[in-house]
Amino acid sequence: MNPITPATGADQRQVSRVVIIGAGLIGASIGCALSAAGYAVHLRDHKISHARVAAGLGAGIVDPPVSADVDLVVVAVPPGAIPDLVVHSLQVYPNATVTDVGSVKAGVLDTLWQRDVDLSRYVGSHPMAGSHHSGPMTAHQNLFADRTWVVTPHRRSAAESVERVRAAVRACRAREMIMDVDDHDAAVARVSHLPHLMSVLIASRLTGTADRDLMLAGQGLRDVTRIAGSDPALWEQIVGANSEAVLEQLRSVQDQLGLLIKAVEATPTTKDLRSQLEQGVAGARKIAGKHGAAAVRYSEVVIAIPDEPGALARLFSEVSAAGVNVEDISIEHDPVREVGYLALSVAPQHADALVETMLSHGWAVS
DSSP: OOOOOOOOOTTSOOOOEEEEEOOSHHHHHHHHHHHHTTOEEEEEOSSHHHHHHHHHTTSOBOSOOOGGGOOEEEEOSOGGGHHHHHHHHHHHOTTOEEEEOOSOOHHHHHHHHTSSSOOTTBOEEEESOOOSOOSGGGOOTTTTTTOEEEEEOOTTOOHHHHHHHHHHHHHTTOEEEEOOHHHHHHHHIIIIIHHHHHHHHHHHGGGGSOHHHHTTOOHHHHHHHGGGGSOHHHHHHHHHHTHHHHHHHHHHHHHHHHHHHHHHHHTTSOSHHHHHHHHHHHHHHHSOOGGGOOOOOOEEEEEEEESSTTHHHHHHHHHHHTTOOOOEEEEEEOSSSSEEEEEEEEOHHHHHHHHHHHHHTTOEEO
16 A cells, blocks of 8 residues: 555644543543643543543543534544444544554454445554553553654545544654554564564463572563563454464564574584574664664663662662763562662763762662
8 A cells, every 4th residue: 555644734623622432541641641732531431430540640531522522532442342433433423533542453444444434534543652551540641752653544534634633643742653554563563463472472481480490580581571461351352453464473483483493403513593693682773762763772780779768769869969861770679689670771971970979879889
């Protein structure tokens, strides 16, 4: 398909009233962001308690709007429920643009083409932000700030509808990207769905591992398996909806795994293993850095921090006093001792000064 570049114009009506269907992490976070930007947001969820919790966090109100006054509907529900709710929304809200924020786009659009409904007011989208946590209690208005949000218009999307979705994306302070639905699904299979399944694969192998052996696990294992803790029912729907693209990636990994096995079998007589490892380094370096910019290599300063009240606050206060900007952090807990290891990523030219400052304040640094 050819890429679609939506038209914009001064005559397009500004979105002011929004209905969000689904008050989980994503829906409630969108509500918080749009409410903070001045939108009037109405929340709907089949669990009224979720909508009320989200409302309590500032995501909107639970009172129903006048249908004709709604400008935008955001469908934020599991993949299997999206097509029916999109059709329902197009019928109930006659003047509204309808978008869904599901992570798979082509299957939804294919299903909608088969329905007897005008799709000119439908524009799919997908915010590339989230968490392995779920529910409105984890929502936050800054969840999408500086994160990519894909907008996927189709050939019949009205220009005004596309602009309404784009305006909402900008109001959430996300970085908008226009993509074709098939291109989007192929991309998320590679950078989201496949990594999740690889995390699941590694984590599932731990079920038969002795507790004694797990005591040897470091932060690397926790990093690799973190997203495996996400809701299996949700991911069953996501992978099922994008199975063709995911299968292509899995078969590619299967071929690469065969090459890696041969490389390990041949060690140390060949350079094949080194080549595989170097490809991993090269791939990791291609991942975009902060705010979508090119990845930057930082120096890591690791500080031992006792597991006691106030220790973390004192450490950050002294880091701030040193005048060093921290680009990223991670914490690894010692499995035996009551101590953690805080890794601070900083610009290489500031690493020595930070080490010197922290040592002068009595911290153990490596």
